Amino acid sequence: MVAFGTAMIANERLERQLDDFDRGRRSEALTQLWRAAERGEDVLAASGADVNLHAHTFFSYNAYGYSPSKFAWLARKAGLAVAGIVDFDVLDGVDEFFDAGRLIGLKCCAGLESRVFVPEFATLEINSPGEPGVAYNMGVGFPRAASHPFLAEMRAAAKKRTRGIIERVNAYLDPVKLDFDTDVAPLTPSGNATERHLCEAYERKAADVFPDAARRAAFWTERLGGAPSESAKLQGLIRAKTMKQGGVGYVAPDRGSFPEMAKMNRFVAEAGAIPTVAWLDGASEGERRMDEFVDIAIASGAAALNVIPDRNYTPGKPESKLKNLYEVVALAERRGFPVIAGTEMNAPGQKFVDSFSSAELKPLAPMFLRSAHIVCAHTVLQRELGLGYLSPWAKASFSSIATKNEFFAAAGRALRPGGEKRLSVIDASTSPKQLLASLE
Structure with missing residues (x-):
């Protein structure tokens, strides 16, 4: 003992x-x-049916400080069937996550998220609240970390926006002022600071400037209209009052603030991943026109949909957001889109994995698991053979999206982490039936 x-x-x-x-x-x-x-x-729990394909790591922002290796380890301990990371603007954690998965026997995939401009919806709010024409957009199933001019552009633009926010918010929160290199950059391993890093840094700086808790609370009340004692709520208030629409650090985006969705989707496809539509909750004017929005996204290569289930229901309480979630999943099924599901963990209190056994999510759980296997199979087959979901081989091999999804789901179930050597005798002349037989 x-x-x-x-x-x-x-x-x-x-x-x-x-x-x-x-x-x-x-x-x-x-x-x-x-x-x-x-x-x-x-x-270590036996592999089950739960998945989380949208966990942020400390390379963008994870509220618990998780590295790619940490998330992989915890996912393996929890028995997740498939686990995936999604970082904002960077692919810095992808190779580490895959290395971890091979070591510990975890099925893995990796993605990237950013904000884009959608000219066809320029006057409509989509999934970035208060920002007409701006949408969160994703790529999933990256086979490896990519080196691409688009990534460099995103990193440079993000750094410029972050420094601009600091300059404006410093003027408002003086004497609580940040220096990017001293106070912010050390919070992330590769310098990719987000608004959430800034909020954490401002909370820390205020504690340095005002060691007395009562004086510090008075400062926050004066500047923010409140001073929550809970760190997560205080950081949320800092972000809402200083960095979001109406805050002193906010600058309304215009057409040149973010790359167009079509440009990001081209990068994602060129990197061997699947361009993916991100969905919030169906409440905005733009998301009430999802069929039209998906048509626009498909025109530039989109082939999957991402949802954050935990945002869209309150256990035991029927509500419109849950209805919207079911409707968008049904839309994805009509289009043949895999549905990527997961919890971000980019704010304190968020779950490690969704409650797929709940009454609200249980009917959707098989779709989420099947989609996770599709993305997992794409990742491995694209990385090892160039035979991914959107590859020329896939286009030539399947008569419909439905048969393609059936194959990749079966391949994802059959794959074993670290078993890539079994694929060494396969090439582009191999039929789907032969490839699947080699895995089973």
Whole structure:
């Protein structure tokens, strides 16, 4: 019993080390944790039916500080059938996440999220509240980290926006002022600071400037109209009052503020991933016209839909958002779109995985699992063979989207993490039936 307790303490230390900004220390910790699990010193759940394909990591913003390796490890412990990361504007964590998945036997996929301009909906609010014409947009199933001019443009534009926000908010929150290099950059391993990093940094800086809690609360009340004692609520208030529409740090985007959706979708496809429509909750004018919006997205290559289920229902309470969720999933099924589902964990209190056994989500869970297998299979087949979901091979091999989805779902179920060597004898002349048989 003493030895088991000692092992647990050691494993907890190693789990904390998984969030170290040093890649080598993260890799060392994961290797030791896996060895301990193989010795029976940690309990890993059997693979089940739950998925999370939208977890942010500390390369953009994870409220719990999770690295790609940490999320992979926790997903493996929880028995997720498929796990996926999605970072904002960067692919910095992709290769690490795949390496972790191969080591610990986790089915993986990876994506990227950003904001784009949709000229056809220029006057309509879509899924970025208060910003007509601007939409969150995604790519899923990246086979590896990509080096592409579009990524460099996104990183540069994001850094410029972030520095501009700091300049404007500093003037308003003076004497609580941030220096990007000193106060913000150290919060993320590769300098990709987001608005959420700024909120965390302003909270920390206020504690330095006003060590007295009462004086600090008075400052926040004066500047923000309130001073929540809970960190998550305070950071949310900072963001809402200073960085979102109506705040001093906010600048309304115009057509040149973000790349057009078609340009981002071209990049995603060129990188071997699947351009993906992001959906919020169906409440905006733009999202009430989803069929039209999806037509526009398809014209530039979109072939999947992303949803965040946990945002769209309150357990036990029927509401319009849940109805909207079912309607958009039905739309995706009519179009043959895989539906990517997951929780972001980019704010404190968000779940690690959705409650797929709940009455509200249980009817949708099989669709989410099937879609996760599709993206997982695409990822591996595109990376190893160039035979992904949107590849010339796929276009030539399937007579319909339905038969293509059936194949990739079956391939995703059959794939085993780390089993890529089995694919070495396959090439573009292989039929889907032959390829699937080689996996089973």
